[in-house]
Amino acid sequence: MAKKIHNIQGIKLGSASSNTRYGTREDSLVITLPKEAKLSGKFTTNKLKAAPVTEAIQKLSLLEKGSKVLLINAGNANAANGPKGIRDVKKYCKEIASVLNLNQQNIIPFSTGVIGEALPVENYLKAFRKALTRLDNKNWKKAASAILTTDTKPKIISKEIKIGKTSYLITSFAKGSGMIRPDFATLLSFVFLDAKLSQSSLNKIHTEALKVSFEAITIDGDTSPNDSSILVATGNKEKTVKPGSLAEKKLSQAVIQTFKELSELLVEDAEGATKKIIIKVRKAKSIEQAKSVAFTVAESPLVKTAMFGSDANWGRILSAVGRDETVEDINEIKIQLNGQPLVKKGFIDPKYSEKSASRVMKKREIIIEIILGLGKYEFEVMTSDLSEDYVLINSDYRS
Amino acid sequence: MAKKIHNIQGIKLGSASSNTRYGTREDSLVITLPKEAKLSGKFTTNKLKAAPVTEAIQKLSLLEKGSKVLLINAGNANAANGPKGIRDVKKYCKEIASVLNLNQQNIIPFSTGVIGEALPVENYLKAFRKALTRLDNKNWKKAASAILTTDTKPKIISKEIKIGKTSYLITSFAKGSGMIRPDFATLLSFVFLDAKLSQSSLNKIHTEALKVSFEAITIDGDTSPNDSSILVATGNKEKTVKPGSLAEKKLSQAVIQTFKELSELLVEDAEGATKKIIIKVRKAKSIEQAKSVAFTVAESPLVKTAMFGSDANWGRILSAVGRDETVEDINEIKIQLNGQPLVKKGFIDPKYSEKSASRVMKKREIIIEIILGLGKYEFEVMTSDLSEDYVLINSDYRS
Numbered sequence: 001m002a003k004k005i006h007n008i009q010g011i012k013l014g015s016a017s018s019n020t021r022y023g024t025r026e027d028s029l030v031i032t033l034p035k036e037a038k039l040s041g042k043f044t045t046n047k048l049k050a051a052p053v054t055e056a057i058q059k060l061s062l063l064e065k066g067s068k069v070l071l072i073n074a075g076n077a078n079a080a081n082g083p084k085g086i087r088d089v090k091k092y093c094k095e096i097a098s099v100l101n102l103n104q105q106n107i108i109p110f111s112t113g114v115i116g117e118a119l120p121v122e123n124y125l126k127a128f129r130k131a132l133t134r135l136d137n138k139n140w141k142k143a144a145s146a147i148l149t150t151d152t153k154p155k156i157i158s159k160e161i162k163i164g165k166t167s168y169l170i171t172s173f174a175k176g177s178g179m180i181r182p183d184f185a186t187l188l189s190f191v192f193l194d195a196k197l198s199q200s201s202l203n204k205i206h207t208e209a210l211k212v213s214f215e216a217i218t219i220d221g222d223t224s225p226n227d228s229s230i231l232v233a234t235g236n237k238e239k240t241v242k243p244g245s246l247a248e249k250k251l252s253q254a255v256i257q258t259f260k261e262l263s264e265l266l267v268e269d270a271e272g273a274t275k276k277i278i279i280k281v282r283k284a285k286s287i288e289q290a291k292s293v294a295f296t297v298a299e300s301p302l303v304k305t306a307m308f309g310s311d312a313n314w315g316r317i318l319s320a321v322g323r324d325e326t327v328e329d330i331n332e333i334k335i336q337l338n339g340q341p342l343v344k345k346g347f348i349d350p351k352y353s354e355k356s357a358s359r360v361m362k363k364r365e366i367i368i369e370i371i372l373g374l375g376k377y378e379f380e381v382m383t384s385d386l387s388e389d390y391v392l393i394n395s396d397y398r399s
Numbered sequence: 400m401a402k403k404i405h406n407i408q409g410i411k412l413g414s415a416s417s418n419t420r421y422g423t424r425e426d427s428l429v430i431t432l433p434k435e436a437k438l439s440g441k442f443t444t445n446k447l448k449a450a451p452v453t454e455a456i457q458k459l460s461l462l463e464k465g466s467k468v469l470l471i472n473a474g475n476a477n478a479a480n481g482p483k484g485i486r487d488v489k490k491y492c493k494e495i496a497s498v499l500n501l502n503q504q505n506i507i508p509f510s511t512g513v514i515g516e517a518l519p520v521e522n523y524l525k526a527f528r529k530a531l532t533r534l535d536n537k538n539w540k541k542a543a544s545a546i547l548t549t550d551t552k553p554k555i556i557s558k559e560i561k562i563g564k565t566s567y568l569i570t571s572f573a574k575g576s577g578m579i580r581p582d583f584a585t586l587l588s589f590v591f592l593d594a595k596l597s598q599s600s601l602n603k604i605h606t607e608a609l610k611v612s613f614e615a616i617t618i619d620g621d622t623s624p625n626d627s628s629i630l631v632a633t634g635n636k637e638k639t640v641k642p643g644s645l646a647e648k649k650l651s652q653a654v655i656q657t658f659k660e661l662s663e664l665l666v667e668d669a670e671g672a673t674k675k676i677i678i679k680v681r682k683a684k685s686i687e688q689a690k691s692v693a694f695t696v697a698e699s700p701l702v703k704t705a706m707f708g709s710d711a712n713w714g715r716i717l718s719a720v721g722r723d724e725t726v727e728d729i730n731e732i733k734i735q736l737n738g739q740p741l742v743k744k745g746f747i748d749p750k751y752s753e754k755s756a757s758r759v760m761k762k763r764e765i766i767i768e769i770i771l772g773l774g775k776y777e778f779e780v781m782t783s784d785l786s787e788d789y790v791l792i793n794s795d796y797r798s
Contacts (some may be wrong), residue, residue: 008499009661045722046718046721046722047719047720047721047722047726047727047728047729048717048718048721048722048729049489064414068518079714079718080714080717080742080745080746080747081746081747082744082745082746085746093492094411114714114718115714115715115718116714116717116746116747129527139499182595192613208515214494220699220701221671221698221699221700222699222700222701222715222718222719223718223722224718225718225721299620300619300620300621301619301620301621301700301785301789301793302619302621305789305790305793305794306793306794307794308794309794311794313675314515315478315513315514316514316621318447318479318515319445319447319478319514319621319622319623319624321446321447322445322446322447322624323444323445323446323447323621323622326769327446328446329446330446330447343479346447346479347478347481347484347515348480348481348515359478367711382571386790387790387794388790388791389789390704390784391786391787391789391790392702392787393736394700394701394705394708395704395705395707395708395710395786
């Protein structure tokens with residue numbers, strides 16, 4: 001059932017092929033934003049930052065007035081390429097700025113693909129030029145497809161929210177699988193909102209949204225040099241949404257929900273994944289503890305392989321919690337799997353039934369609830385299982 | 400080529416089968432130690448501690464005079480079994496103490512096997528009784544085999560060291576694969592040394608040895624509730640090795656070497672491993688940084704799958720270093736793989752040759768050198784690659 005994709009006034013998208021890694025598949029995307037648009041950008045914490053990330057961070061901090069353009073290429077990450085990487089990205093931004101008669105400060109680059117291979121800059125430049133001739137505000141599906149690398153499908157989320165008498169639209173797309181592949185560099189996300197917001201509102205909403213979405217998923221614990229998340233408010237409304245207002249709150253909720261749904265699409269399309277696993281840690285003594293435990297369990301290869309094998313292996317889950325550095329004792333711990341009791345007070349729950357546990361393990365969505373009994377904080381992480389296909393995909397990758 | 404296994408005066412070993420998980424395979428081991436023996440024990444840091452670990456820690460802190468006995472069973476970890484686990488272990492220790500007319504404080508238990516299944520205590524007790532009738536000081540191979548779980552072979556290291564006119568013997572055996580399988584619980588190691596040492600010398604040597612052996616290997620980053628390392632000095636010499644003496648230093652070096660060789664045997668036998676990978680981090684600003692970087696790289700699924708696929712994927716190694724929390728910059732970093740240049744000053748080394756790198760990647764032992772250029776400290780970690788077989792073994796495990 002195809003869901004409606006809302007076009008966002010003022011946002012135009014065009015794509016083309018660079019005829020490099022993917023042959024004639026479109027892999028180069030241009031997005032133009034209106035003059036009134038405000039942008040919030042958040043980037044990888046990896047100290048290995050791709051050249052376009054370094055450029056984008058610098059440019060976003062000093063945006064000039066006027067239209068803004070996002071340039072995205074897939075197939076080459078332009079990461080770990082040293083000074084040449086920077087020269088290449090500056091070159092194509094400058095050329096596109098000159099074509100559009102814009103300040104090059106407002107041309108913001110993003111890349112995803114193989115690390116450490118020189119960017120075929122002329123090819124991508126040619127593709128960006130062609131993409132400019134195809135700009136249209138309906139091109140969401142083409143745009144979502146043009147940024148893909150090893151993803152098996154485009155990931156688009158679009159919503160309409162009514163607040164009072166005003167209707168707001170959100171359309172967004174993303175690629176990658178969280179932190180799964182720093183080599184085939186990873187997460188790019190673009191979310192567009194047709195509202196007028198202050199820069200500080202926008203940043204605040206973005207930060208809140210990331211906490212429960214892209215920062216709450218993991219595939220294999222690796223982070224890429226290219227991870228970028230962009231939230232755009234087009235400014236295309238008469239009234240500014242006031243900071244602290246009910247409207248801001250509702251809009252914020254809708255944006256957060258959009259980010260969560262994009263995250264979910266990423267986890268579902270993670271390499272080799274056969275299951276979606278949600279780890280809910282409750283009653284922790286702090287948010288940090290809840291988060292730490294959730295990630296320790298989510299990234300345990302032994303838990304992930306057990307999930308792949310549909311084994312309700314509570315010993316592995318309990319043991320992963322037990323080795324988390326923030327946990328001092330597991331005497332009050334309770335663990336449930338899709339509602340089935342596994343562990344109570346640190347050992348097997350008397351109500352545990354191998355049969356019932358095995359039955360729920362066969363589902364494609366597994367919820368592991370870990371109730372620490374140490375405090376009142378909680379955190380939730382989404383991940384995938386670890387299958388033979390993950391190993392196959394990642395060991396065969398460059399051969 | 401079979402290496403000589405030295406018998407250690409005063410150490411007797413006997414094994415038998417409990418007729419439980421492994422059928423008639425011997426899975427129960429008794430080791431008796433002389434009255435003069437001193438013991439040093441180090442245990443898992445997991446908060447989920449198996450019942451025998453809790454008991455062993457308590458007993459070692461209050462050893463009584465007289466002979467000591469080690470009881471080891473494989474096939475059942477007696478972990479996460481709650482109060483019954485403790486009752487069971489106390490029961491068989493008491494019974495064996497009574498057979499031998501010893502204080503039960505001196506009967507020290509160890510277990511390895513499945514977590515969370517009740518211990519078939521009568522079966523193991525019967526096996527321990529039978530093992531007592533088979534005590535002999537030559538039974539090293541049988542002993543090393545009796546403690547195995549999914550290991551594919553016994554792991555024994557034996558040495559003779561001459562210091563001045565005195566000859567010292569070390570014989571040792573271990574099981575498990577570092578931290579690979581908290582469910583089929585993991586590392587047990589027993590090292591016996593025919594020397595007279597003070598308790599503080601013994602503890603110091605043990606701590607030093609662990610730092611560069613079992614604490615410097617990783618398979619998948621998981622730690623077990625049962626990990627136990629025991630170092631025994633039999634006391635079977637006239638003179639005490641003086642703390643601070645040259646003899647103590649030489650003996651210490653031989654013990655450390657023994658621990659390192661045991662570790663290497665564990666990594667070589669890691670589940671599904673096809674390669675041994677040594678990660679040497681140099682020029683770090685602290686030991687902690689060197690260790691952190693080494694483990695981040697060693698535990699990156701992307702690095703491990705690339706190694707399995709014989710792909711000299713320097714981008715994944717560099718990216719793993721870049722995401723390590725202790726690293727602020729990678730501008731001076733240099734990476735080599737079996738001596739081949741990969742990365743220099745944060746990006747691809749101009750001398751990099753895909754052909755040469757591919758050639759060395761086919762070897763079964765890979766040395767990754769990461770020179771951070773931030774200080775003068777170093778740390779070395781040994782690990783294995785991540786293969787499809789690892790996933791197969793760990794997803795099929797309980798089915």
